[in-house]
Amino acid sequence: KQEVTQIPAALSVPEGENLVLNCSFTDSAIYNLQWFRQDPGKGLTSLLLIQSSQREQTSGRLNASLDKSSGRSTLYIAASQPGDSATYLCAVRPRTGTASKLTFGTGTRLQVML
Amino acid sequence: DVKVTQSSRYLVKRTGEKVFLECVQDMDHENMFWYRQDPGLGLRLIYFSYDVKMKEKGDIPEGYSVSREKKERFSLILESASTNQTSMYLCASTPPSGGLNEQFFGPGTRLTVL
Numbered sequence: 001k002q003e004v005t006q007i008p009a010a011l012s013v014p015e016g017e018n019l020v021l022n023c024s025f026t027d028s029a030i031y032n033l034q035w036f037r038q039d040p041g042k043g044l045t046s047l048l049l050i051q052s053s054q055r056e057q058t059s060g061r062l063n064a065s066l067d068k069s070s071g072r073s074t075l076y077i078a079a080s081q082p083g084d085s086a087t088y089l090c091a092v093r094p095r096t097g098t099a100s101k102l103t104f105g106t107g108t109r110l111q112v113m114l
Numbered sequence: 115d116v117k118v119t120q121s122s123r124y125l126v127k128r129t130g131e132k133v134f135l136e137c138v139q140d141m142d143h144e145n146m147f148w149y150r151q152d153p154g155l156g157l158r159l160i161y162f163s164y165d166v167k168m169k170e171k172g173d174i175p176e177g178y179s180v181s182r183e184k185k186e187r188f189s190l191i192l193e194s195a196s197t198n199q200t201s202m203y204l205c206a207s208t209p210p211s212g213g214l215n216e217q218f219f220g221p222g223t224r225l226t227v228l
Contacts, residue, residue: 034217043118043204044219089157091217101147101172102217106156 002027004092006105013080014113021075021108023090028068031093035064035075038087080112118220120205126226133192135223137205144210146188148180150201157204163188195227
């Protein structure tokens, strides 16, 4: 059974710092990996999706990498801002099975301080 | 932009009531999902549907049922609400397998069962 772990569970950094969030998964037979952002009391917003054949994806100040063989992904946030404060979740979709079922990590709660 | 909407942001019900949570997506997606999110447990899949009138149990289907009579609408039903079903409920949709499979989420419904 696939297990997804995110460390640390919480992170507090000063504004302007570059930071890395980690996601690890136990079964490397994945179809893709998706990073989401969740603001308190809200739904999830998709940030980046990496297909299993890709090594990284970039969107603005965000860069996500994928090392499928070691079961790891990182989300790099450059020049962090207070508006980046949120919970970040990663989720993997298995290579087999129906209907794009995802397994989620429990998230990293990020606070960027002024 | 894909839009997934949920009928209520906040809902308060009494134990034993029948509760309907509605989800609508406007992108003609085949696959739709219902999750619940609880602190420390992350997102857990309740049910999903890969076509009209088709449904499959997720990881925690007990106490829930679903209905998908039209492609754009996926309903979650709590037959007899209980206090342990107090949670954040999130709906999501995605295109059929073979595509990018990015999963899009609604804003969530915070359900409290008294």
